Amino acid sequence: QVTLVESGGGLVQAGGSLTLTCKRTGVAVRINTMAWYRQAPGKQRELVATISSVGSTNYVDSVKGRFTISGGSPGNTLYLQMNNLKPEDTGVYYCQAAGGFEYWGQGTQVTVSS
Numbered sequence: 105q106v107t108l109v110e111s112g113g114g115l116v117q118a119g120g121s122l123t124l125t126c127k128r129t130g131v132a133v134r135i136n137t138m139a140w141y142r143q144a145p146g147k148q149r150e151l152v153a154t155i156s157s158v159g160s161t162n163y164v165d166s167v168k169g170r171f172t173i174s175g176g177s178p179g180n181t182l183y184l185q186m187n188n189l190k191p192e193d194t195g196v197y198y199c200q201a202a203g204g205f206e207y208w209g210q211g212t213q214v215t216v217s218s
Contacts, residue, residue, distance in 0.1 A: 106130040106207040108199045113212030120189050120216070126182040126199030126209055135203045138176035140184045142214070144195040152197070153184060166192070177201070189216045 112124040124140065137156050143149040153163045153173035161173050172185040182199055194216050199209040 106133060106201060106205075108201060108207055108209035110197065110199050110209045110212040113197060113214045115215045115217065116189055118190055118216055118218050121185070121187045122189065122214060124184040124186070124197055124199075124212060124214075126184075128180045128182070128201060128207075133203055133205075135177035135201045137202045138182045139200045139202070140173060140182070141198045141200060142193075142195040143198070143211075144192075147195075149198070155182070186214075189214075191216045191218045 107130045108126055108128055110124060110126045112122060116122055137154055139154040140152045141149050142152050151164060152167055153171055155161050155173045155176045157177045170188045174183045176182045194214060196211040196213050198211045201207045
């Protein structure tokens with residue numbers, strides 16, 4: 105059993121910054137990729153950023169140059185540094201770990217006011 109717990113969300117004004125943290129605990133399993141997803145009200149969950157076990161990263165176009173994903177496997181903590189936040193970044197942010205199975209956290213709310 106793997107448990108992911110996100111933290112660091114909150115309310116911030118446009119242009120501000122937040123750092124999200126995802127702590128992984130439980131059985132030691134092989135994790136190939138960790139990722140951050142987000143879900144805005146009334147919209148589908150979307151992939152924001154990924155990091156592989158060797159440190160390769162990918163970002164959705166809308167956050168490139170503003171967000172940085174770091175940490176992850178083989179460590180136990182994943183981060184998402186979010187700068188120059190925009191109102192459209194508002195949503196619940198979820199941490200995901202993928203190996204033989206997919207594991208999800210419960211999410212942390214990020215609200216960006218204009």
